[in-house]
Amino acid sequence: MRTAVTPTSTIITMADTEVYLEKLSLFGRILRQEGLDITPNETADAVRILLEVGFDDRTVVKTALRTVYAKSRDEQLRFDRIFDSFFLSEDAIRALDKKHTQQELSHAQALEQAQQELRGETESLFYNEAQREAYASLSEEERQRLQNMKDRFMGPDSRNPELYANMIHSVFARSLMEQQMMMEDAALGNPYAIDPEIGLLFRDISQFEDSEIPKAVYYIQDIAKRINGELTQRRKHSGRTSALDFRRTIRRGLETGGSFYRLAYRRRRARRKQLVVLCDVSGSMVQFSEFVLRFIQSLNQASDSSRVFLFSEELREADAFHLQNMDLFRDYVRRSGVYGRGTDLGAALKKLNEEKPPVFSPATMLLIVSDAKTVNMSGAVQELLRARSRAGRVFWLNPIPERKWKYLNSVQTMAELCTMISCSTLQELAAACRRLAFT
Amino acid sequence: MDLETLKQKMDEAHYIYDETLITVLYVALRLNRPLLIEGAAGVGKTEIAKVMAAALDRELVRLQCYEGLDESKSLYEWNYQKQLLSIQVNMGRRDEDELTRSLFSDEYLLERPLLRSIRSPEPVVLLIDEIDKSDEEFEAFLLELLSDMQVSIPEIGTVKATSIPFVVLTSNRARPISDALRRRCAYLYIEYPDMDKELAILRARLPHVDDRLAVQVVSAVQKFRSSEAILKKPSVAETLDWAQALDALGVRELTPEILRGTVGFVLKNNEDIDLIDEILNGECDGAECTGDHEDCGHSHEHHHHHG
Structure with a gap:
């Protein structure tokens, strides 16, 4: 949890030059706590520039400090927030104090109410501080819904309190956990939300609206194009730095009367990798799988030596011809008959392992695209181990953000068996594809 | 300074x-x-x-x-070809060490x-x-x-x-x-300039463009930019190009027909161009059209400040 800046600790007016400069080092420390990388050099620069521009104009001071301290759009947004809460005017502090007092009061009331509502339920239920807080922050409707549910089963004419207690507890616990996760997300914040240009790259893919998909696709193509460029460049580069090709240099030299006017270098032969992609296309995964396949299709090197398999409960190999046109991917998946069912990774891997002629060889890289929510976990683990022993490497792209992995047993288990990469945003997905392309 | x-x-x-x-x-x-x-x-x-x-x-x-x-x-780069020629020309005539030294002097350095x-x-x-x-x-x-x-x-x-x-x-x-x-x-x-700043840029760069047209052009561009559906947002340079082109064509009023005919100056994607009707109509539907949308083709009385 980040340390909150207490506004009452810094009542500074723009006129107090010395105080201002003293407070600058404290300000630097707070910026550091908030994740900005502040070096003593920068603080020295900040002092220098403040002495030059003066302290009269708050906006100029803010801009000057931001130029010195913040080095990206994200850092600028964080800087603005910290600056505004640190260098407050006195009026703003009073207003804020009042607001804080009110907030604390209403929060305490809400907590008290939550405690009362939760207390009467049953002796066996136990709620800790964090859960009570989550309950207090639930919406009125949601609290009412939970209470209604509780009253229905645990009312005065309760038929079997012991039997229903566990069920009610699990319903409550689930709602509270979801609420806690939402609060956690809100606390982490999304500084990019205000900047629509970069927003899409850093937002959870599962939260994309339909209208945003074309833009996301545009980004994917753009990034893939760049990765292609880098790959080509790397090949060119490696050719240039390799040894001189004497035979070709001498032959070329003949054209210019024996002087080696143009030098020729040996080129390294690119080693072909074979990629096997196993794509989960069950309900919630189809959008993510589409994005991954778009990336792979756009990567020159990967696309011509890859095989794509789609699975939910069963497995189908995707037709390379149909994958050429990713705009029709959803239709294709629907027609293939595997769309929208449950997920059975074990069965899919088993079929893949037993395919004749064999799909896997030591030169193969297996790429699993799934959220690891599968039936028959033990079977999936067993088949994944089998596939791992046959294929050269196994990578797993998971659309669930890494901070949530600890709540999911299946993800934890699978992450131990292969290299699992979290790809909850386009930016992460792009980084993962870059990593795969260069592996 | x-x-x-x-x-x-x-x-x-x-x-x-x-x-x-x-x-x-x-x-x-x-x-x-x-x-x-x-x-x-x-x-x-x-x-x-x-x-x-x-x-x-x-x-x-x-x-x-x-x-x-x-x-x-x-x-920097060494002018390899020039060095090679120099070696061939001066071979045997000059001291070898001096020749080598001279080959890596400013004369052969491509800055x-x-x-x-x-x-x-x-x-x-x-x-x-x-x-x-x-x-x-x-x-x-x-x-x-x-x-x-x-x-x-x-x-x-x-x-x-x-x-x-x-x-x-x-x-x-x-x-x-x-x-x-x-x-x-x-x-x-x-960030992209807001309406006022972009208008000021246009006026400063192209003072000869009719002010009414300038307002219409900038407001259309702002509308394109604010639309989520547009993939490639028009740049300031494109706004200037468009205004200049319209001025050269003798256009004084940006009607929907003229807009459709010349929108290629600001929108460079086929998909984006297909969307212009949707964007402009979407903005101008119903009671919200107060007369600020010069390019929507509705007839309104406009009073612009000519600065």
């Missing part, structure tokens, strides 16, 4: 700026820090370097980055923008354009140059800067720039 003088110089260069921009430029200049400018394509990042060169009365040295840009294209900018007797403005297009290796090399203001050329030794250039780096954020490079720079993020 103080803040007021810088403002005056920018005014002389007819550059439209706001307080934030001018403060950032001033800070970078005073601290001798390279200025890293980020923002979407076409918001005027490159223009800042040009204007700074004009304002500071310095030469502008430009290095356009691209995939595969390396030291030989950005810093590229980076070397030129630090060896220039007068300080210059060095524009390193679209740094995000270059490779990471180049970025690392640039880091050395920017932090020490010197480079090593194996055959000659260390070349120290004779003058410190004002460095402007621009990036479209196609790939993230390394933290190390960021740390050495002052940072500026530019």
Whole structure:
């Protein structure tokens, strides 16, 4: 949890030059706590520039400090927030104090109410501080819904309190956990939300609206194009730095009367990798799988030596011809008959392992695209181990953000068996594809 | 140079700026820090370097980055062919050691923008354009140059800067720039200009364009930009091109027909062009159309301030 800046600790007016400069080092420390990388050099620069521009104009001071301290759009947004809460005017502090007092009061009331509502339920239920807080922050409707549910089963004419207690507890616990996760997300914040240009790259893919998909696709193509460029460049580069090709240099030299006017270098032969992609296309995964396949299709090197398999409960190999046109991917998946069912990774891997002629060889890289929510976990683990022993490497792209992995047993288990990469945003997905392309 | 003088110089260069921009430029200049400018394509990042060169009365040295840009294209290169010819011509005539030494002298050195900018007797403005297009290796090399203001050329030794250039780096954020490079720079993020600023730019750059038309053009462009559906947002340069083209065609009023016929100046994607009717109609449906939408084709009485 980040340390909150207490506004009452810094009542500074723009006129107090010395105080201002003293407070600058404290300000630097707070910026550091908030994740900005502040070096003593920068603080020295900040002092220098403040002495030059003066302290009269708050906006100029803010801009000057931001130029010195913040080095990206994200850092600028964080800087603005910290600056505004640190260098407050006195009026703003009073207003804020009042607001804080009110907030604390209403929060305490809400907590008290939550405690009362939760207390009467049953002796066996136990709620800790964090859960009570989550309950207090639930919406009125949601609290009412939970209470209604509780009253229905645990009312005065309760038929079997012991039997229903566990069920009610699990319903409550689930709602509270979801609420806690939402609060956690809100606390982490999304500084990019205000900047629509970069927003899409850093937002959870599962939260994309339909209208945003074309833009996301545009980004994917753009990034893939760049990765292609880098790959080509790397090949060119490696050719240039390799040894001189004497035979070709001498032959070329003949054209210019024996002087080696143009030098020729040996080129390294690119080693072909074979990629096997196993794509989960069950309900919630189809959008993510589409994005991954778009990336792979756009990567020159990967696309011509890859095989794509789609699975939910069963497995189908995707037709390379149909994958050429990713705009029709959803239709294709629907027609293939595997769309929208449950997920059975074990069965899919088993079929893949037993395919004749064999799909896997030591030169193969297996790429699993799934959220690891599968039936028959033990079977999936067993088949994944089998596939791992046959294929050269196994990578797993998971659309669930890494901070949530600890709540999911299946993800934890699978992450131990292969290299699992979290790809909850386009930016992460792009980084993962870059990593795969260069592996 | 103080803040007021810088403002005056920018005014002389007819550059439209706001307080934030001018403060950032001033800070970078005073601290001798390279200025890293980020923002979407076409918001005027490159223009800042040009204007700074004009304002500071310095030469502008430009290095356009691209995939595969390396030291030989950005810093220096030996003129291998000339060296070879020299060897053949002078073979047997001169002392061999002296010949070897002479081969690695200034005469055979092809100066590229980076070397030129630090060896220039007068300080210059060095524009390193679209740094995000270059490779990471180049970025690392640039880091050395920017932090020490010197480079090593194996055959000659260390070349120290004779003058410190004002460095402007621009990036479209196609790939993230390394933290190390960021740390050495002052940072500026530019957003698309709002209606008033863009209108002021248009008026300053193209004073001969009819003011009514200018307002219509800018408001249409602003509408395109604010639409989520448009993939490639029109840049300020494209607004200027469009206004100029319409002016050259003798257009005085931007009707929907004229807009459709000339929209290729601002929207460069077929998919985007297909959407213009939707965007314009969407904006003008119902009671919300108050007469501010000049390009919607509805007949309203318009009263514009001609500044």
